[in-house]
Structure formats: structure tokens, C-alpha cells
Amino acid sequence: MNDELDLNKIREKITKLDQQLLALFAERRALTLNVAKSKAKQVRPVRDQQREQELLIRLIKQGKEYGLDAHYVTSVFQTIIEDSVLNQQAYLQTLANPNLEMPSVSVAFLGDKGSYSYLASHRYFSRRAEKLIEYGCQSFNEIMQQVESGHVDYGMLPIENTSSGSINEVYDALQHTNLSIVGEITQPIEHCLLTAVNTSLDKIKTIYAHGQPFTQCSNFLDKQGDMRIEYCESTADAMAKVYQLQDPSVAVIGSEEGGQLYQLHALEKSIANQSENHSRFILVARKPVDVAEQIPAKTAIILATGQTPGALVECLLVLKEKGINMCKLESRPIQGRPWEEMFYLDVEANIKQLALQEAISEITPLTNFIKVLGCYPIEHISPTNVPSNAIT
């Protein structure tokens, strides 16, 4: 056969090219680490969106010469840049906190292998530690206790989801802990219906899952008619159970990636109510971290105001006056004090910034209680857009 159309030969060439691409990705990554070292010396911000935009416009133009679509080139390079920025941030964080540089770290999370918290932990530490010691827990309180007692270094806790909202249990646990928030990560949640054996949707009679995925897939479940629902402590527990049963009438809601660890396969994909389904996780530790000046930071604060009219507004006005952006406001009841609320605020500022320190000093007398829960690098990298005339 003509060599050009010999499938095995073509695939061999593709395999070789892919390997070369990987080597080039790694070489680029190493160069961007040198960029981070240079920025550390000059105290320049990690992100330079003007440089990113120039680079994207040039690549789109060059891509067109190779017959490559502008959207394809943009999305590939946005992913590469996101990795480069996050890697530089992780490097600068270890410079600012030399004690964080450890060959192995231990992390407690909800569930076992395959849970969304497990996937988030692995993704978070893939840039930060060579070895991850996993500690699966049965509840959020157990995670907190494991970190508080020094049994593990970190705890990974889901705090909000784009479709089901805030995770109240975690907010409540934060009221009673001395742990600090030291990091965050946003994990795409891609719910699938997974089964252990070959089967079809009409045969499924029982679904195992954690409460959160149930809420997030309510539209899909409503359409399925009569199905028994078995609530589990975690997605990983649910997956282990379904693997053990090897039954064509049972299924579990979980990620395809997590399911692979239990030899489960997807019967239905993308079953969440919202197609863009993400969970934000926070990482807690016994000691706070310093956030390097070159990195955008977020500070989490909890406070309780008196029952006077406008007390919260007064606090928020201080932030406005200091030019500090609040990116989240959540309220939760205070146990034992009916109708009183604890407010959780996330602000886009570093606790080392004078403006935030002054704001906290001015807010304190307006409150009955105030505590900084932690200051940590913003892990979300919004992609730099290119002008539409560069694409067309």
C-alpha cells in the first residue's frame, strides 16, 4: 500500500509529532519559570495581558499561513498561557513561603479515590509537590480535625458550585476553626451516569450519589421517572458501592475520570442542569501563607454586625472608600443566636496592602466579631481576548 495512506505508518508519525510537541511544551514551561525568576527580582506582576494579546495576535496570523483556524490557535495558546501563569504563581509562592517547599505533602479531602475533592487535590498539588499523601475523610468536620490535630498538612473543602450555590456546611465549619485558607482551585464538574456493567438507561432502577450531584442533576433525574435514590457520604463511596454490586440496574453519578479508577464507564454524559458546572474548593492549613506581591490575591473575612439598621452597609462602604473590590458576600445564621447572621466576605486584595489593613481597622469597631480567614493567590486565570479583527 501507498505509504502515505498506511494507517499504522501515519499513526507512528502522529505519535512522534505528539511527543515532540510535549517536549516543546516542557521547554516553554521551563522558560516561563525563568521569566518568573526575573519577575521576582524586579517585583513585576506575573500577568502581562498586553504581552499575551500581542503574542496571540501574532500566532493567529502565523497560524493562518499554516491553514489553522484562529479559534483553534487562540484556545490552544490560552490553555498554554494559563498553565504558564499558574506555574509562575506556584513558583513565586514557594519563594515567598520557603517552608512550603516540601517533597511530599498530605491532604485530607471528602471521600476516597475518584471523588471530585480527590481530583481537585491532585490538580492543585500537581504543580506544588512531588508526592501527595492522600487522606480520604467521611465528613467536612473530620477533614478540619485532621488538619487541626496536625495529622495532615492540608484540607481540601468544596465551598461553592455554579449550579447548586454555596456549601453551607463548609461555611459553618469555618466559623469554628483556627485554620487558615491558603489556596483555592476551581474544578470543572462533569457529571455522568456511570455503571459497572454494560446496560441501558431504561434498566436503571437505583442511583447512588452524594447529595450535591443529586441537586446538580435534578432536571435529568426528574425526567427518568421511577428511580430509587441512595444517598452516599461521597461520590467515591457511591462509585465503590456500584463497582461492588456489578448490577445492570444500578448506576452512580460521578465524573468519568473518577469512575475510571473504579472501572466504571459512562452510560450518559453531561447530565448536570447547567452545562458550565464548576466547583470552587478552598485549601486550609494550620498556618496562614504570605502571598507574593506579583500575584493577584484574595482575602476571606468573616464578621458579625450588631442588629442596628445599615450596620453591614457601613462596613461595605469602608471597602468602597478604600477602592477594594468585594467578589463574594454570603450570610449564615449564628448558632444559638436566632436571627443573627455571620457574613463571609471575599475581597480582591492582599492582606499586606495598606488599604485593606486600614479598611479592617475601620470596620472592626462596627462589628461584634471579625476574623481574617486567610489570604491566598487567586487561582482563576481569565483568558486574554483578542480583538475580533485579528480573528477574521
Ligand SMILES: C=C(O[C@@H]1C=C(C(=O)O)C=C[C@H]1O)C(=O)O
Ligand atoms: C511568560 C510570561 O508571563 C505570563 C505568561 C505569558 C506566556 O506564557 O506567554 C505571557 C505573559 C504573562 O502573562 C511573560 O511575561 O513573558
